[in-house]
Amino acid sequence: MRDPVLDRDSFPSLAEPHRRALKLHCYRMLGSAHEAEDAVQETFARAWHALDGFEGRASLKNWLYRIATNACLDALSRRARQERVLPGQLGPSTSELPPGEPDLDFPWLQPFPDIEVGELADESPGPETRYETRESIRLAFVAAVQQLPPRQRAALILADVIGWPVSEVAALLGGTVASINSVLQRARGTMRSQYGIAPGSHRPPPDEWQRRLVDRYVRAWESADLDGFVGLLKEDASYAMPPWRHWYRGREDIGRFFAEVWRLYGGFRLLPVGANLQPAFGLYALSPREPIWRAHSLQVLSLGADGIDGLTMFMKPLGPTLFDEFGLAPILHA
Known part of the structure; x- marks a missing residue:
């Protein structure tokens, strides 16, 4: 035609x-x-x-x-x-x-x-x-x-x-x-x-178990449950945080990093968005000094059959500049 x-x-x-x-x-x-x-x-x-x-x-x-x-x-x-x-x-x-x-x-x-x-x-x-x-x-x-x-x-x-x-x-x-x-x-x-994935390999959409995994991930962040968060990661999971060059491999090193970082904030809220056809969230952080949730980073998760393979967090100041195109506001009021 x-x-x-x-x-x-x-x-x-x-x-x-x-x-x-x-x-x-x-x-x-x-x-x-x-x-x-x-x-x-x-x-x-x-x-x-x-x-x-x-x-x-x-x-x-x-x-x-x-x-x-x-x-x-x-x-x-x-x-x-x-x-x-x-x-x-x-x-x-x-x-x-x-x-x-x-x-x-x-x-x-x-x-x-x-x-x-x-x-x-x-x-x-x-x-x-x-x-x-x-x-x-x-x-x-x-x-x-x-x-x-x-x-x-x-x-x-x-x-x-x-x-x-x-x-x-x-x-x-x-x-x-x-x-x-x-x-x-x-x-x-x-x-x-x-990349390591053979052409023609089939990676199915997230199933019900993975959806529950993502729900547990959100609860762990919003309740500051570090052990719960780390327990969702696969043993060899990776964590990257552009625009920082540093990245981490394995539960132990990732857990140690977040143990240091989470204590600097008054809390977190995650709003689901979806990026690259993967689970993704806009992360808002609460400052201990003011009751305002400010855009912090954009998270993209890679899920495996039995846990989270990887987490990429586009951090400040890069991350908040991406919020608008994902339909997210720069500030959430408590």
Whole structure:
């Protein structure tokens, strides 16, 4: 079925339904929801100016994906660092409290709001896909993709996530089918080492047991039950807190860190939001000096079959800047 006739009058109504899919694509490429939104705006602007050249040989959706991919590659070429990272990718874990100040100038990977995903997570994968849509939105997956050079990144996302034939990827990125297959082979090798989940592996949505686990997690935080919180972690769980470079591995070190930190606050409240199709919360902290709950951090949980695999907390001052796009207020009054 051909797309309706595309002209300047019809373009806004025909292009707008693709906005969410394009933003998610740009997020995978760029690692930032803010930058992804900018890239989508750039995509629509470029498409508007190029309308006279659209001949309908490709679908409107694929044409927009081509433009968005090029917009992202251009954005990456202007960066000093082309990848965004999480602390665990920068060095070994520690057992010490972090000294000094957080690294605010570093390009940290950012979470993606579930409200921006909508029904995309339920799309049927194309015949060329190697990763399910749900899997390809996870924070750890996007962090691994960020380790790829831009050309490999684009090729892997287009072929293995969106499901484009290699011939179409080659037409977009330039080169032969054989050369793009070589690019994909290198990208897939990096993903195996960085991510560790085999393409095609099925990670089911959270089940009832995991939902109860998340409920217990919230109760532990809001009642300052440190033993209860630590008991929900898997033995080898990880905890990271960008924009700090420090991160922790294992119940003992994580528990020791929070034992020092929790005593500095008068209490916590967690509001559920959802990020990267994982359980997530906006954390508000109560100062012992005033009865105001202030935005503290945005938490993203990774759940295993028998406990919490990992906790990433986007801390102050980075975390509160993310609250607005997750629909959270900066202050809750007691």
